[in-house]
Amino acid sequence: MRRCFLLTAILLLAMLAGGCGGSSSSSSNGVVNITVWHGYEDVEGKAIKAAANRFNQTHPNIHVTTQNYGNADYALQKVLTAIRAGSYPDIAYLYGSWAANIARSPTTVDLSDRIKDPSVDWNDFWPAERQAVQVGDKVIGMPALVDNLALVYNKKLFDQAGIPYPTADWTWDDFRAAARQLTDPGAKQFGWAYVADGSEDTVWRFDALLWQAGGDILNSDNSEAEFNSPAGVKAATLLQQMATVDHSVYLDNGNGNYANLFNSGKIGMLFTGPWDLSGFPDVDYGVQVLPGDQNHQTISGPDQWVLFNNGDQRTEAAWTFLKWFTSAQQSLQWSLDTGDLPIRASVTELPQYQQYVKRFPGVGTFVANEANALKARPVIPTYNEVSQAMGQAIQAVLLGKAQPQQALDDAAQQVDDTLASGQ
Amino acid sequence: MIARAARSEHVSGWLFVLPAAVLITVFGIIPIFWALLLSFQQNDLLTAPTWVGTENYRTLYHDPVFRDSVRRTLVYTILFVPISVGGALAIALLLDARVRLSWFYRTAVFVPVATSTVATGIIFNLLLEPTYGIANYLLGEVGLGPYGFFQDPDQALYSVVAMTVWGWLGFDVIIYMAALQGVPQDLLEAARLDGAGRWATFRHVVWPLLGPATLFLIVWSTINALQVFDEIYVTTRGGPLHATTVLVYYMFNQAFELFHAGYAAAAAYVLFVITLAFSLLQLWLGNRRVHYTS
Numbered sequence: 142m143r144r145c146f147l148l149t150a151i152l153l154l155a156m157l158a159g160g161c162g163g164s165s166s167s168s169s170n171g172v173v174n175i176t177v178w179h180g181y182e183d184v185e186g187k188a189i190k191a192a193a194n195r196f197n198q199t200h201p202n203i204h205v206t207t208q209n210y211g212n213a214d215y216a217l218q219k220v221l222t223a224i225r226a227g228s229y230p231d232i233a234y235l236y237g238s239w240a241a242n243i244a245r246s247p248t249t250v251d252l253s254d255r256i257k258d259p260s261v262d263w264n265d266f267w268p269a270e271r272q273a274v275q276v277g278d279k280v281i282g283m284p285a286l287v288d289n290l291a292l293v294y295n296k297k298l299f300d301q302a303g304i305p306y307p308t309a310d311w312t313w314d315d316f317r318a319a320a321r322q323l324t325d326p327g328a329k330q331f332g333w334a335y336v337a338d339g340s341e342d343t344v345w346r347f348d349a350l351l352w353q354a355g356g357d358i359l360n361s362d363n364s365e366a367e368f369n370s371p372a373g374v375k376a377a378t379l380l381q382q383m384a385t386v387d388h389s390v391y392l393d394n395g396n397g398n399y400a401n402l403f404n405s406g407k408i409g410m411l412f413t414g415p416w417d418l419s420g421f422p423d424v425d426y427g428v429q430v431l432p433g434d435q436n437h438q439t440i441s442g443p444d445q446w447v448l449f450n451n452g453d454q455r456t457e458a459a460w461t462f463l464k465w466f467t468s469a470q471q472s473l474q475w476s477l478d479t480g481d482l483p484i485r486a487s488v489t490e491l492p493q494y495q496q497y498v499k500r501f502p503g504v505g506t507f508v509a510n511e512a513n514a515l516k517a518r519p520v521i522p523t524y525n526e527v528s529q530a531m532g533q534a535i536q537a538v539l540l541g542k543a544q545p546q547q548a549l550d551d552a553a554q555q556v557d558d559t560l561a562s563g564q
Numbered sequence: 565m566i567a568r569a570a571r572s573e574h575v576s577g578w579l580f581v582l583p584a585a586v587l588i589t590v591f592g593i594i595p596i597f598w599a600l601l602l603s604f605q606q607n608d609l610l611t612a613p614t615w616v617g618t619e620n621y622r623t624l625y626h627d628p629v630f631r632d633s634v635r636r637t638l639v640y641t642i643l644f645v646p647i648s649v650g651g652a653l654a655i656a657l658l659l660d661a662r663v664r665l666s667w668f669y670r671t672a673v674f675v676p677v678a679t680s681t682v683a684t685g686i687i688f689n690l691l692l693e694p695t696y697g698i699a700n701y702l703l704g705e706v707g708l709g710p711y712g713f714f715q716d717p718d719q720a721l722y723s724v725v726a727m728t729v730w731g732w733l734g735f736d737v738i739i740y741m742a743a744l745q746g747v748p749q750d751l752l753e754a755a756r757l758d759g760a761g762r763w764a765t766f767r768h769v770v771w772p773l774l775g776p777a778t779l780f781l782i783v784w785s786t787i788n789a790l791q792v793f794d795e796i797y798v799t800t801r802g803g804p805l806h807a808t809t810v811l812v813y814y815m816f817n818q819a820f821e822l823f824h825a826g827y828a829a830a831a832a833y834v835l836f837v838i839t840l841a842f843s844l845l846q847l848w849l850g851n852r853r854v855h856y857t858s
Contacts, residue, residue: 246610
């Protein structure tokens with residue numbers, strides 16, 4: 142009897158201890174401990190550890206611990222759960238598309254006053270990055286990553302088909318014709334690939350086309366959909382013609398097969414970003430700005446480091462780390478380590494920048510292409526609904542299940558309803 | 565003295581169940597009530613919730629995507645349960661007969677159950693890839709296809725049924741094989757002496773004795789099928805064009821991608837009612853038709 146009581150008590154204690162663990166980082170002997178959550182693996186995983194070490198060595202009063210939260214795609218759910226549970230990191234890497242959602246959490250630190258500090262040199266960050274963290278009058282994070290879409294092509298396939306390489310003033314027609322010529326159904330070879338799972342991956346590539354045709358996603362005060370304009374229909378029609386008439390597009394179901402297929406020489410051209418380049422060791426590829434219609438705009442996908450309030454002392458320490466980590470010198474170091482684009486324009490003027498461009502072939506075009514990233518996706522809490530409606534419409538068009546005008550009109554109606562109800 | 569002993573037994577009994585009871589309360593019962601509360605709120609899990617009464621339920625009723633997801637869940641269940649349970653019975657009967665290498669077949673049938681859903685999903689994604697996948701290649705060799713499988717809105721749900729049947733069949737087979745072992749030899753012998761053929765023996769002796777196992781498998785598979793999620797999450801993610809958006813996937817999308825936690829909780833309660841209705845119906849039918857031997 143006594144023994145079993147003891148056993149039960151131990152079990153209960155073990156459970157309680159298990160439930161309470163995890164929130165141990167606070168100050169001890171004058172050192173402030175802060176935690177950074179990220180989803181970096183491999184090369185980038187090593188780079189972030191190295192960065193934290195460099196910081197810890199030069200800042201004896203702060204100790205930064207980095208923790209991998211797994212796939213960044215699901216980071217928002219994890220961070221939200223952690224906030225609910227009351228035990229959350231000081232800094233977390235979060236996608237740009239979540240900015241408006243995360244801004245609504247009272248634990249998110251508003252940086253709008255801190256970035257006015259001249260030593261931050263806020264305007265040195267690319268415009269797309271600054272737009273992405275601006276939610277109303279709040280600034281909800283510091284730029285973590287910037288990239289954009291450019292045209293990556295397989296030189297060998299172009300040579301074989303006897304067509305000249307893409308140029309900076311390629312039109313949609315040039316692009317479509319080349320994709321058709323690069324397609325060979327017998328060899329299961331496609332001119333282009335498009336991620337057709339209806340997710341944001343589907344949508345943002347469309348956004349670039351929409352902007353090139355002179356359209357926009359929503360109207361200027363974000364109260365109504367505008368993507369069903371003639372420009373939107375023109376962009377969707379291009380996708381429809383290539384996918385269902387020319388059959389020159391490999392439709393990826395969201396598992397990222399397109400990258401492997403490009404590396405195997407099965408796909409001639411991609412709209413993709415610098416993160417994919419390291420996956421193409423077997424292909425002699427070239428990088429060019431996107432083909433254009435009225436212009437050659439691209440879309441930039443900035444992600445950010447979001448700071449969460451764990452008390453003044455830790456917030457101050459976390460800010461010190463972020464300011465250091467996003468400085469030009471550290472940004473260049475990060476780019477050299479990982480191949481990611483520099484998050485500040487001034488990095489291109491540092492002497493070591495040339496080393497970076499040499500080390501990562503094609504990346505210079507992406508850096509220059511950042512100047513073509515003029516517009517940003519709307520930063521509103523209901524953006525995911527907008528994205529989902531557009532994604533379904535574009536997917537329907539690509540699969541030949543709907544006509545461009547009708548599909549976009551239906552999606553626009555849904556978006557208008559959502560925006561009107563505000564939820 | 566007697567009263568004291570009984571009381572101490574009482575206390576120790578409660579202490580024994582306490583750990584399980586605490587876990588079930590914390591992770592089972594409290595969330596059930598919390599979800600009920602949530603279903604009457606507009607709640608984005610970030611900011612303070614607002615009370616909206618039954619509005620979530622009314623919106624659900626008029627939401628075409630939700631209604632379609634209910635329909636799809638039912639279609640999936642109606643396909644999955646008979647195919648997996650019936651298929652398992654056939655395989656169990658085959659394996660129960662003494663075949664050479666039966667240990668190998670038993671292992672082969674059970675391996676998919678032990679394989680993680682994520683691994684299964686990745687493998688099926690590769691097998692069923694429309695352009696380069698091996699499934700279309702083999703079907704092409706015999707003059708069929710090519711099929712879109714997961715990428716064709718008209719085929720995706722059926723592809724998921726095929727994949728999940730493959731994944732869960734082994735479990736049902738094991739249950740049926742255990743039940744077949746429990747069929748008394750003297751009954752089979754008696755049937756044979758009475759001149760019953762193979763079919764008559766199965767129909768009138770074996771099948772009635774498998775009743776409890778069949779009832780269990782049908783109830784269990786139905787609950788599982790109504791709550792299918794993992795397999796869809798790792799393959800089609802509800803697409804293409806919502807073709808595989810079943811109820812739980814719809815809830816996931818609403819709660820964790822669109823942040824309508826209250827609305828998703830209301831959908832969860834609809835699922836709860838459907839599951840309860842199915843289970844009660846099955847148990848009621850079962851009580852009337854299933855014979856338990858002592």
